[in-house]
Amino acid sequence: MNNRAVLMGTLSALGLGFGLSIAARAQAQASPLAPYIRENAPVLVLDHVTVIDGTGAAPQADMRIVVEHGKIAAVEKASAGGAMPAGAKVLDLTGKTVIPGLVGMHEHLFYSEPTSSSLRGLVGGELVDTAPRLYLAAGVTTARTTGSIEPYTDLNIKKDIDAGRAPGPKLDVTGPYLEGNPPLIPQMHILTGPEDARRMVDYWVGEGVTSWKAYMDISPEDLKAAIAEVHARGEKITGHLCSVGFTEAADMGIDDLEHGISVDTEFTPGRKEGECPANGAEYLAEHVAMDSAPVRSMIHELVQRHVAVTSTLAVFESIEPGHPPMAFMLRERDAMPPTVWSGVLTARSMIQEQAANSYRPALMKKEMQFEREFVAAGGLLIAGCDPTGYGAVLPGFGDQRNLELLVDAGFTPVEAIRIATLNGATYLGKEASIGSIAAGKDADMVVLEGNPAEKIENVEKVETVFKDGVGYDSAKLIESVRGMVGLR
Ligand SMILES: [Zn+2]
Numbered sequence: 001m002n003n004r005a006v007l008m009g010t011l012s013a014l015g016l017g018f019g020l021s022i023a024a025r026a027q028a029q030a031s032p033l034a035p036y037i038r039e040n041a042p043v044l045v046l047d048h049v050t051v052i053d054g055t056g057a058a059p060q061a062d063m064r065i066v067v068e069h070g071k072i073a074a075v076e077k078a079s080a081g082g083a084m085p086a087g088a089k090v091l092d093l094t095g096k097t098v099i100p101g102l103v104g105m106h107e108h109l110f111y112s113e114p115t116s117s118s119l120r121g122l123v124g125g126e127l128v129d130t131a132p133r134l135y136l137a138a139g140v141t142t143a144r145t146t147g148s149i150e151p152y153t154d155l156n157i158k159k160d161i162d163a164g165r166a167p168g169p170k171l172d173v174t175g176p177y178l179e180g181n182p183p184l185i186p187q188m189h190i191l192t193g194p195e196d197a198r199r200m201v202d203y204w205v206g207e208g209v210t211s212w213k214a215y216m217d218i219s220p221e222d223l224k225a226a227i228a229e230v231h232a233r234g235e236k237i238t239g240h241l242c243s244v245g246f247t248e249a250a251d252m253g254i255d256d257l258e259h260g261i262s263v264d265t266e267f268t269p270g271r272k273e274g275e276c277p278a279n280g281a282e283y284l285a286e287h288v289a290m291d292s293a294p295v296r297s298m299i300h301e302l303v304q305r306h307v308a309v310t311s312t313l314a315v316f317e318s319i320e321p322g323h324p325p326m327a328f329m330l331r332e333r334d335a336m337p338p339t340v341w342s343g344v345l346t347a348r349s350m351i352q353e354q355a356a357n358s359y360r361p362a363l364m365k366k367e368m369q370f371e372r373e374f375v376a377a378g379g380l381l382i383a384g385c386d387p388t389g390y391g392a393v394l395p396g397f398g399d400q401r402n403l404e405l406l407v408d409a410g411f412t413p414v415e416a417i418r419i420a421t422l423n424g425a426t427y428l429g430k431e432a433s434i435g436s437i438a439a440g441k442d443a444d445m446v447v448l449e450g451n452p453a454e455k456i457e458n459v460e461k462v463e464t465v466f467k468d469g470v471g472y473d474s475a476k477l478i479e480s481v482r483g484m485v486g487l488r
Contacts, residue, residue: 036167036480038464039471041089043068044443048078049093050451054100054421054436056414059453065098067443070469074439097451097458099417100436101141101444101467103424104169104399105310106258106384107131109157110149111486112391114343121184122388124149128157130481131387131395132168134335137477138396139446139459141467142424142434144172146238146258146310146384147213149187151176155208167477169467172428175201175209178226180217180243191218194225201229213258214239220248220274227253236427238310241265242276250301256308256382256427261370262316262363267294285363290370299370299377308380308427311371311419313364313405315385318348318392320364321355328401331460332394332485335478340391340486347390368409375411375419382424394485400459407456414453443469 046065053060053075064081066074066088073085084090109131110124126149135143148154154173161168178197179188191197201212212230214223214237223244230237231253238256241249245266246257257264265271265280267288288295302309317323329348333341351358375381383406385398393401399420406416425435433442445466450458462474 032165033167033470033472036472036476037470038473039089039091039466042469043085043088044469044471045084045088045090046093046098046445046447047081047090049447050097051075051437052097052099052414052417052451052453053438054418056418056422058414059097059451065437065445067466067469070443072437072439072441072443072445075437093447095449096463097448097453098437098445099139099448099452099459100421101169101434101446101465102139102399102420103382103422103428103435104135104140104143104384104420105256105382105424105427106146106312106386107135107140107143107169107395107399108147108387109145109154109395110388111394112388113486119186120182121186124185124187124388125486126150126153127395127485128153130335130485132157132161132166132171133477133481134394134396134485135169135399136167136396136465136467136472137462137474138399139462139465139474140169140396140399141444141446141465142172142428142430143169144211144384144424144428145174146211146386147177147215147240148174148209149176149185151204151207151209158208167472170434172211173209174211174213175204177213177215178218178222178237179215180219180222182217184216188215191222194221197222197226198229201226201233205233205235209235211235212237214241214244214254216240216242216276218243220244220252223249223254224252238308242280243274245271246307247298247301250305250307253305254307256310257302258310259312259316259386260309260367260374261290261295261298262367264298266298281363282359285359285366288366290366290373295370296373299374299379302374303377303379306380308382308423309371309374311381311383311402311406312386313367313371313383313409314393314398314401315387315389316360316364316367317401317405318389319351320360321352321358324392324401328397329392332392332397334483335394335397335481335485336391337483337485337487344391348392368405371406372410375415380423380427381419382427383420391486403452403459404456412453413456416456417452417459442467447471
């Protein structure tokens with residue numbers, strides 16, 4: 001949005017300037033999505049394209065994908081394809097690759113605001129306008145918000161997106177965090193007991209929330225009650241846990257665990273039941289072997305109980321000295337106002353100065369090994385960018401970086417793409433309609449310049465993002481948030 005549009009929006013919000021607000025309304029009626037739509041033909045053929053279908057299968061060259069009224073009607077060899085469907089618009093995508101729309105599983109609609117030292121944790125500033133655009137621009141067509149600080153805002157933007165009033169992915173809105181005392185984020189409700197946990201779940205399910213997340217200081221009793229209530233309402237619950245270990249949470253019936261072993265405190269010596277130890281991650285980095293019997297047994301428990309793990313390597317990388325790579329940071333720079341950008345650079349160099357004392361590189365290696373072993377044991381690994389920390393990982397950009405880091409961790413590019421697409425869809429129970437490129441599914445696909453199976457960094461080269469068969473121009477969506485991310 002340009003400055004004039006911003007001004008018009010502000011004036012009409014204040015009830016000033018009738019002429020301007022009428023103009024703004026007329027503009028809105030002309031579809032607010034129109035400036036970003038590149039393809040909108042009811043019948044469309046993506047011809048001569050390389051397909052990475054999201055199942056982990058090898059890329060297939062020279063394919064034809066037929067899209068009819070928002071759904072994938074056929075996926076076939078271009079050479080074997082017969083006559084084009086009547087009235088089809090045909091796109092020759094020679095040299096390009098198409099992957100399924102990413103199913104992002106840790107995708108907040110907020111950003112960490114700068115805070116003073118008197119605050120224990122962080123404050124989330126809602127990115128109601130910019131985050132959905134960046135997710136869609138990066139190829140994320142479905143996103144779980146994985147912990148909300150403004151649940152009404154998240155529910156309202158979901159309605160706007162679904163109604164075609166705002167660009168963005170299909171949202172699985174997560175409820176406000178289920179947290180104990182004291183909360184890391186002051187915007188969180190502090191649970192007072194199991195009855196309060198049940199009451200909170202019931203209320204927000206009624207308001208339209210479709211998934212749940214327990215947080216670091218929740219008590220074991222409250223977590224148990226929350227899990228039972230969420231399941232009774234037919235939904236799923238994940239956790240970024242600390243006060244409860246992974247094995248214990250799996251036994252309680254949790255569905256998913258955020259971040260991986262880096263936040264599992266069950267191996268910390270002297271840990272007190274129901275308390276979050278301060279040094280869990282450091283101890284793990286220095287003393288716990290990923291092939292040790294206790295870790296194997298935890299993995300076994302998760303797999304047996306069908307507990308998924310959400311990989312968030314991009315946000316972990318941001319607190320590793322000398323990371324993320326400057327090339328990645330520079331891709332994000334123009335989206336931020338200069339003050340936000342310089343704050344991010346300052347935080348990055350402070351981490352760099354502490355490099356000699358950092359346990360983070362060792363922890364990152366262990367996290368990567370854990371994720372490989374979890375998958376090798378049959379576990380469902382899903383992925384998301386978690387745009388929090390000190391702000392070095394932005395929505396969408398971070399999801400692409402996560403794919404690159406999964407390849408660094410030892411997954412093949414097609415496996416990494418499966419983790420970020422079909423696996424997330426499977427967790428959501430939506431694998432019949434999204435997550436891979438197959439006839440009958442929603443036409444949620446990303447057209448890339450170049451093949452990510454050859455070089456995973458090609459996932460950054462997004463040209464068009466299709467959601468329900470409508471193709472959005474990635475560059476225009478990114479341009480529309482220039483200088484705004486971190487403000488809204
Ligand atoms: Zn998070």
